[in-house]
Each structure stands twice: as C-alpha cells, then as structure tokens.
Amino acid sequence: xxxxxxxxxxxxxxxxxxxxxxxxxxxxxxxxxxxxxxxxxxxxxxxxxxxxxxxxxxxxxxxxxxxxxxxxxxxxxxxxxxxxxxxxxxxxxxxxxxxxxxxxxxxxxxxxxxxxxxxxxxxxxxxxxxxxxxxxxxxxxxxxxxxxxxxxxxxxxxxxxxxxxxxxxxxxxxxxxxxxxxxxxxxxxxxxxxxxxxxxxxxxxxxxxxxxxxxxxxxxxxxxxxxxxxxxxxxxxxxxxxxxxxxxxxxxxxxxxxxxxxxxxxxxxxxxxxxxxxxxxxxxxxxxxxxxxxxxxxxxxxxxxxxxxxxxxxxxxxxxxxxx
Amino acid sequence: xxxxxxxxxxxxxxxxxxxxxxxxxxxxxxxxxxxxxxxxxxxxxxxxxxxxxxxxxxxxxxxxxxxxxxxxxxxxxxxxxxxxxxxxxxxxxxxxxxxxxxxxxxxxxxxxxxxxxxxxxxxxxxxxxxxxxxxxxxxxxxxxxxxxxxxxxxxxxxxxxxxxxxxxxxxxxxxxxxxxxxxxxxxxxxxxxxxxxxxxxxxxxxxxxxxxxxxxxxxxxxxxxxxxxxxxxxxxxxxxxxxxxxxxxxxxxxxxxxxxxxxxxxxxxxxxxxxxxxxxxxxxxxxxxxxxxxxxxxxxxxxxxxxxxxxxxxxxxxxxxxxx
Numbered sequence: 038x039x040x041x042x043x044x045x046x047x048x049x050x051x052x053x054x055x056x057x058x059x060x061x062x063x064x065x066x067x068x069x070x071x072x073x074x075x076x077x078x079x080x081x082x083x084x085x086x087x088x089x090x091x092x093x094x095x096x097x098x099x100x101x102x103x104x105x106x107x108x109x110x111x112x113x114x115x116x117x118x119x120x121x122x123x124x125x126x127x128x129x130x131x132x133x134x135x136x137x138x139x140x141x142x143x144x145x146x147x148x149x150x151x152x153x154x155x156x157x158x159x160x161x162x163x164x165x166x167x168x169x170x171x172x173x174x175x176x177x178x179x180x181x182x183x184x185x186x187x188x189x190x191x192x193x194x195x196x197x198x199x200x201x202x203x204x205x206x207x208x209x210x211x212x213x214x215x216x217x218x219x220x221x222x223x224x225x226x227x228x229x230x231x232x233x234x235x236x237x238x239x240x241x242x243x244x245x246x247x248x249x250x251x252x253x254x255x256x257x258x259x260x261x262x263x264x265x266x267x268x269x270x271x272x273x274x275x276x277x278x279x280x281x282x283x284x285x286x287x288x289x290x291x292x293x294x295x296x297x298x299x300x301x302x303x304x305x306x307x308x309x310x311x312x313x314x315x316x317x318x319x320x321x322x323x324x325x326x327x328x329x330x331x332x333x334x335x336x337x338x339x340x341x342x343x344x345x346x347x348x349x350x351x352x353x354x355x356x357x358x359x360x361x
Numbered sequence: 362x363x364x365x366x367x368x369x370x371x372x373x374x375x376x377x378x379x380x381x382x383x384x385x386x387x388x389x390x391x392x393x394x395x396x397x398x399x400x401x402x403x404x405x406x407x408x409x410x411x412x413x414x415x416x417x418x419x420x421x422x423x424x425x426x427x428x429x430x431x432x433x434x435x436x437x438x439x440x441x442x443x444x445x446x447x448x449x450x451x452x453x454x455x456x457x458x459x460x461x462x463x464x465x466x467x468x469x470x471x472x473x474x475x476x477x478x479x480x481x482x483x484x485x486x487x488x489x490x491x492x493x494x495x496x497x498x499x500x501x502x503x504x505x506x507x508x509x510x511x512x513x514x515x516x517x518x519x520x521x522x523x524x525x526x527x528x529x530x531x532x533x534x535x536x537x538x539x540x541x542x543x544x545x546x547x548x549x550x551x552x553x554x555x556x557x558x559x560x561x562x563x564x565x566x567x568x569x570x571x572x573x574x575x576x577x578x579x580x581x582x583x584x585x586x587x588x589x590x591x592x593x594x595x596x597x598x599x600x601x602x603x604x605x606x607x608x609x610x611x612x613x614x615x616x617x618x619x620x621x622x623x624x625x626x627x628x629x630x631x632x633x634x635x636x637x638x639x640x641x642x643x644x645x646x647x648x649x650x651x652x653x654x655x656x657x658x659x660x661x662x663x664x665x666x667x668x669x670x671x672x673x674x675x676x677x678x679x680x681x682x683x684x685x
Contacts, residue, residue, distance in 0.1 A: 121520070124460055124513060128452065136448055172496050174512070176519045181512040188498070188505040189448060195500045196445070196629070305520070 038262060039063045041101055041147075043092065043138070044111035046070065048214045049153060049206075051077035052255035053109060058084055060259065067092075067101045077213050093134050095141070102145040107265060109151045109258070110138060116220035117158055117179040121306045124178035132182045132189075139193045149200040149268075151261045152190055155183045156205035156247065156274050156313045166278075168314040169205075169270050177306055187270070200268045202261040204254075207274030207313050211251030211333060212340040222284070223248065223334065227341045230294055238285055240303040245278035245310040250333040253325075260321050274313030275327040291335045294342075362586060363387045365425055365471075367416065367462070368435035370394065372538045373477060373530075375401035376579035377433060382408055384583065391416075391425045401537050417458050419465070426469040431589060433475045433582070434462060440544035441482055441503040445630045448502035456506045456513075463517045473524040473592075475585045476514055479507045480529035480571065480598050480637045490602075492638040493529070493594050501630055511594070524592045526585040528578075531598030531637050535575030535657060536664040546608070547572065547658065551665045554618055562605055564627040569602035569634040574657040577649075584645050598637030599651040615659045618666075 040057050044050045045066030057064050064085040066078065075087065090097030092112045102108065114130035135152075142150055158180030159173045175181045190201040214224035226236045257273055279287075282300075289296055319325055364381050368374045369390030381388050388409040390402060399411065414421030416436045426432065438454035459476075466474055482504030483497045499505045514525040538548040550560045581597055603611075606624075613620055643649055 124516070125457070128457065128460075133449070133452065136452075170496065172494065174515065176512075176516055178513070178516060181509055181516060184512070185505055185509040188500075188508070189502075191498065192448070192500055192502060192505060 038265065039065070039104060039106045040262070041065045041067060041105040041108045042111065043067045043101075043108065044113070045109075046076050046078055047111055048077075049209060049251065049254060050109070050111035051213055052211070052251050053111070053258055054078055054081060054085065056255045056259050057262070060262065062262065065101065065105070067098075092138075095137065098138060099141055099145070102141055102147060105145070105147055107149045107151065107261065108138075108142055108147050109153075109261075110135065111153060113153075115179060116218055117155075117177050117306055118219050120178040120182075124181075127178045127182035132185060135186050136189055139189060139199070143193060143197040143199050147199065149202065149261060149265050150190060150193075151202045151204070151258065152186060153258075154187055154203050154205045155180060156207045156272055157311050159184045159187070159205055160311060163311055166276060166312040166314040167272070169272055169317060194268055200266060202264075202268060203270045204258055204273045204318075205271065205313065206254055207247030207249045207272075207311070209249055209251050209254050211337050214251070214337075216341070222246075222281070223337065224341070226288060227292075227338060230288075230292060230296055231342060235297040235299050236285075236288075238281055238298055238300045239307060240281040241300075242280045242282050243310060244281045244303050244307065245312055246281070246284075247274035247277065247312045248279055248284070248330055249273065249275045250328040250330075253327055257315075257318055257322065257325070260318060263321070269317075271318035272313040272315040273318060274315050275330075276312065276314055276316075277327075277330070278310065278312035279330060287331055287334055291331060292338055362589065363389070363428060363430045364586070365389045365391060365429040365432045366435065367391045367425075367432065368437070369433070370400050370402055370411075371435055372401075373533060373575065373578060374433070374435035375537055376535070376575050377435070377582055378402055378405060378409065380579045380583050381586070384586065386586065389425065389429070391422075416462075419461065422462060423465055423469070426465055426471060429469070429471055431473045431475065431585065432462075432466055432471050433477075433585075434459065435477060437477075439503060440542055441479075441501050441630055442543050444502040444506075448505075451502040451506035456509060459510050460513055463513060463523070467517060467521040467523050471523065473526065473585060473589050474514060474517075475526045475528070475582065476510060477582075478511055478527050478529045479504060480531045480596055481635050483508045483511070483529055484635060487635055490600060490636040490638040491596070493596055493641060518592055524590060526588075526592060527594045528582055528597045528642075529595065529637065530578055531571030531573045531596075531635070533573055533575050533578050535661050538575070538661075540665070546570075546605070547661065548665070550612060551616075551662060554612075554616060554620055555666060559621040559623050560609075560612075562609055562622055562624045563631060564605040565624075566604045566606050567634060568605045568627050568631065569636055570605070570608075571598035571601065571636045572603055572608070572654055573597065573599045574652045574654075577651050581639075581642055581646065581649070584642060587645070593641075595642035596637040596639040597642060598639050599654075600637065600639055601651075601654070602634065602636035603654060611655055611658055615655060616662055 046068035067088045070089040088101045120126045161174035210223040214221045216228040229236045370392035391412045394413040412425045444450045485498035534547040540552040553560045
C-alpha cells in the first residue's frame, strides 16, 4: 500500500515508519527537514522517499498526496502546556491546516486518513478507565482542538466518503522523544537528570497517567493498514494507571545516576487522572501484550544516556528540495 | 442584574430581552442595527439600552461589556446549510470571535456567559430522546463548532473561574424568525406559502424534529438569571418528536391558504432524527408546560400573514452610533 506519513521524521511518526517499512509498504515521509538531514530515519535511507515541505504550504502538501492510499497525520504544532493560555495557537496552527489537509486528501482520492488524537486530553477528568463510549469533556485548548479535529474527520467521512481512523493515545514515551519540548514527563525527567538538574514532580499518588511505550503505539496503529475500507475511533493506552509518585520510584530503581527531585501540587492544566481502556483496538491483535513500564523506562534511559550516534551527516538533497 | 444581550435584536435574542425586561432586569442590547432602527424591540424603547456595534470589533465589544453581570451570546453568523460545504466559515465567523468574547468577558469580570448551542446538530444522529449524558457526535461544521465553543466555555470556567450556562436548543420557531435565512422549516414554509410557492418537504415519517416554541425557549433560559453563581449544560426542546410529514399535516389543518408541496428524500445535512430530553432544565420550573405545536403554528402563521406594522421608523442615533 502507498502510505504518506506527515511528520514522519518525528517521535511517533518515525516509529510508525519503521513498522510500515517492516511490513513491506511503499512509504513516503513528509517533514520539514530544516537541516536537510533526517533526525530519526537515517537507517531507512534508500528504502523510503523523503519529501521536504511545509505543512501550511498547500502546494507542498498537494504534491505529496498524489497517488497515496493512506495518510498518517502526525504533525502537531503545539503541546498542552504551550496553548493553555493561548487558545488561538491551536486554531491557527493545528485546526485550520488539518482541515485543509482533509480537503486536499479528499480531492486527491486518498482512501483513508489516520489521526493520532490525545487520550490524555480529550476525555477530561475521569476517575476510572475510560473506553470510547465515554463523553469527552476536554478542558484544555489542546484537547478541545484534538476533539474538534476528530469531529471534522467524521464530517469528511459523512460529506465526502473518505475513511478515517482515530487513535486516542495515552502518554507515549520511548527513544526519539524530543528532549527540547515540554511534553512527555519521562523524557523531560531524563533530560534534567542528564543535565544534573532537579526534576520537577507535579502531583501525588492520585495523579495517574497511562504511559504507553512508543513501539506498542506504532505497532497497534498498523491496524489501519489492515482495514483500509473501514473507519474507527480507538483508545490506545496500556490500561494501567501509574501515579507520578510511582513513576518517581521506578526512576529511582532503574536510573543509574543520582536523582534530585522536588514535589509540587498538580498544575491546573494537568487532569487528575486518565487511564484508557483499549480493549476495542487490542482485540484486533490476539497475541499482543503491552510492554512493562519498568523494562522500557530502562531501555529509554539507555537510549538517552548514550552519546547520540552521528545521525547528522548531511543527506543529499534532490532538485525539488527533497532528500534522496 | 445587569444583562448584556449580544444579538438581542434577533429572533431568539429579542424574545429573551422581553423576558428579562418583564423580570425587571437592567438590559443592554448589542447588535448591528444596520438601518439604525430596531427590528424587533421597538416596543422596548426607553426601557432598555441599545448599543450598535460589530461583534468582530474588539473595542465595540469591550465597551459594551463594562459593568455587566451576565452576557447572553446570541450572535451566530451562519446556519447548518451555509457551512455544510465550507467549514472555514464556522471557524472564522463563529469560533474565533466567540473565544475573543470569552477572553474579554473574563477581563471585564463578567460573572457568567450564557451560550445557546444547538440540540439539533451537536448530538448527531440519534434514535431515541437524548439527555445531556449522551456522547455528542456532531457531523456538520455548524454542530462541530457549536460543540467546540461549548468546550471553550468549559475551559474558561476551569482556567479563569467564569460561570457559564449552555442551552442545547431544539428547532425553535415562532414570531420574528427571519424569513430570509434558510433556517427554520416552519418559517421557510410560511414564507413560501405567502409567496404562492410550492413548499419543499425533505424527509419522511422517520425524519423527526423537536420543534420548540420561541417563548418557551426564552422563558426557560431565564434559569441562568436565577443561578448566576453556578454553571450547567441543558437540553432545551419539547421532548416530542414531530415528523416532517406530520408537520405538513398540521400546516394543512391550520393554514388558511392553499398549500402546494413537493416531498423529497432527506438531504445529507439533515440528521435522521433528533428529540431532546430536557428534564434537567424543566425541573427548575415546576409549573411549566410546553405549548402545543398546533396552537403555536397557528399563532406564528397569524403573525407572519399580517402586514408588518410600521416597525421601521428611524430611532435617533446618539453620538457613539448607539440608538437612544
């Protein structure tokens, strides 16, 4: 199948590229490549096509959509903390360009769009594991616009007949999570430990999150490749709630460096608790088991603490500004 | 209480003004007044304050918010049919200016915002009466943005502590419904009958709507004045489903003019069926009963078929472009 992966050089996107390539699909990655190098997919060079473009540029996007069967849309310009005090960022940088993409995909006869939504923000405060039948009550601009984008996908399905899958992902973590962004507490803590800084712990025993290993996420998202002619909304979390205090204990067990920390009350933008019941999705993978958090925090730590291999060798750039 | 009513000269707004005045509140109406006259509130002259302004103009809006306790936000630039093929109209003309309003209201220390949402479009296809616990699945840009606006109100409540009430209104009808807009089948049919045109019937026995008389709507929305310090989401419909074919029969009984009609299959943008369970709201009004559809269609017809009284005498305009 011909798959276009928008934001395919990023954290979730690049892991999904690895999955799609291993299944033998024809993969194109659309991303910014500001330094004309691939950050995360050097090892796929020669096996996939790279397109360097701007998501907001209609021509860049239109060209990349030609002849594609499925589009995975991993581009997200914000994180929940960034837009907490400025809702308009979400509308301008995420909602509008996503709707433009959906319109273009319809006009290019793409069969299906896959959208990673946010299990951690669309549901709002919940006090037990939620499945997809729960009423979403997003309380942050980030979650509101994720949910509105889901609804616009349902509209395009109704209006234009394009298929769509939506994955409401928990708190993904693992190798390649960007350390610069204030998103993903596991990556942020590891960054601060490596820098010798005190890590900041917001919340208590009741501040539960559903941490899910990135390779579990990317594997389960291959479901859309197996069912191109249907549509669905799926939770994608481990189903286990881990408190922020328990996470700190795991760090203290696993990390082989001294950990300084400070515990704060939860911030207003943090939901009290979110745990996702993903039975609907996992039912499609009878042999699948979620990885253990302790094991994969250890693996993630080993990734981050090693000096990065020389990933940044320049790739050659073709005539159209694309990597080859 | 000091109440600002945005779009107060319109259909729902002006009926609410009548309610608020009859309860003795201090009422200000903000609207466009493009002809420097009030379309629907001439009879309130001297009892209320008129402000002529543009909703998109931040200064106009800011001035009108000074010192207000509660804001009723009846301004809506679109209808479901208009934005069915152009989702961006909803984002530009409704979502963005509404968020601007909420930000301004917070900065002006308004205590509560009241927002009329759309029971007919936020829930999506439903096959039995829905209450407020149902999962909303809006399928039109109009409904998607109504729901996103609700969520942004919840966000401002969480983020800034402002109170809000949301009314998910069924299909309101009655005097003052604008005949020019393609919204409100009862008004549209009456207009076409008066013009001697064939009326267009989209749907069948299973195309149910929850028609609710405008004075029932405006009366029930006074609930927000009784509870300024709390917030809530309320359905506001009669709880009775009327098929489009039954509506045609009522017209044939009530209307004293010949009716030509043509029956079509339902349009894609029409949901199959929507009936609202409004028990949560009605519980606050123990003696309240919804008016009979047959009676109020008769009353509405009598309103529309009479020549309009001379409403259009020019009101004097003050220095700041306001009516006095």
